Amino acid sequence: MLLHVVNRSPANSRVFEQALTAMGPDDVLLLIEDGVQGALPQLVRYYAQIEGRLFALREDLGARGLLGRCAESVQVVDVDGFVTLTEEAERTVSWY
C-alpha cells in the first residue's frame, strides 16, 4: 500500500488526475494544504473512484475555515495521523 499526498485543489489543478492514475487498488490518498478543498462535497466527486481511501489533513482544513464542511466519505486526520499513514504505507508519493 502506498500513500499519495496531493496539495493542489481540483478546482484549480489537474494534478489530482495524475495521482489517481498512479494509485493502486489498496493505495490511499491524503489531501493537504490547498488540496483539502477536494474534501468539500462539491469537489469530492473528483475522488469518487477512491471512496473510503480519501483522507484530509485537519490542521489545513481548520486554517482555511473548512473544518466541518467536509463530505462524510472523507476521513479527517491530524498531523499525527499523517505520520501514522506514512508508517503504514510502504512509500509516500507526493503530487504537487
Add this chain to the structure above:
Amino acid sequence: MRYAILLMGAPYSHQASHSALRFARALVARGHCLEAVFFYHDGVHNASRLAAPPQDEPHLVDAWADLSREHGVSLQVCIAAALRRGLLDEREAARHGKEGNSVAAPFELTGLGQLIDLGTRCDRLVTFGP
C-alpha cells in the same frame, strides 16, 4: 523508523516549508528518528541565513536550525541547486570570489548523491513540493 524529508518549496512562497516543519516535529514527537532534511529545487532558499521575516511571522530558517540542534537532524542542501540561486557557504563564496555568504551551519551544502543515499538508507522518505 528512520525518516528523511525532501523539501522543494521556497519559504514564504508556498506552504511546503511550514508543512514539512510541522510534519518533522510530529515525527520526532512520536519517537521516530528524522535523519535529515534534504533541500532541493527552490527548497534551497530555506537555508538562507539572510532571511529576515517580520517578527510576528515564523522564522523558518531558525526553525530548521532549532530542529537540527534539538534532534540531531542533518540539514543537507543540494549544492548545484543552491549555487545557481545565490546560496553559498563561506567556502563556496571564496571559491567563486563573492564577498558575502548566505548559508551557514547547521545547513551544509552537499551533493545529490546524499539524497539518493538517504532514500536508500531511511525507511521512509516524504517529499514536500510547492
Add this chain to the structure above:
Amino acid sequence: MHEHEDPLRDLLVILRHAPHGSSWLKEGLDAALVAAAFGQRVSLLFMGEGVTALMPGQGPGALEQKGTAATLEMLEMYDIETLLVDAQALSALGLSADELMLDVDPVSAEALAEALAAHRLVLTF
C-alpha cells in the same frame, strides 16, 4: 551495491514538466543520473506534459541555454533504459510513442500503479 534477487528496482523518477518552462525536468533528470552513477537501477516515468521532454528536434532556450534533450540522449550511457511513458498523456497531446526521440514503453493507466509499486523509492518532479 544492489541485490539482484530483489524484484524491486531502486528508483522511479516521475517527470511531469516540460523542458525550458521550469527547472523541474532538469533537476529530476539530475537526480536520476546521480542515482544511476551510484549503481542504482533507475527507471523514468514521463507523465502529463512531461512527455514533451521526448519531442524530437528540440532547440536551445531564450538565452541559448541548453535544454534537456542532450541529457536524455545520455541516459543509455548511464544504463537508464527503462523509459515509461503515460500512454494517456501522449494521446492527450496528439503524440504517438514512435515519433519520440527515444525508444519508450507506453504504459496504460492500469499498469502505472504497478510501476510505482515495483520501485523501492519514487521521486516526483
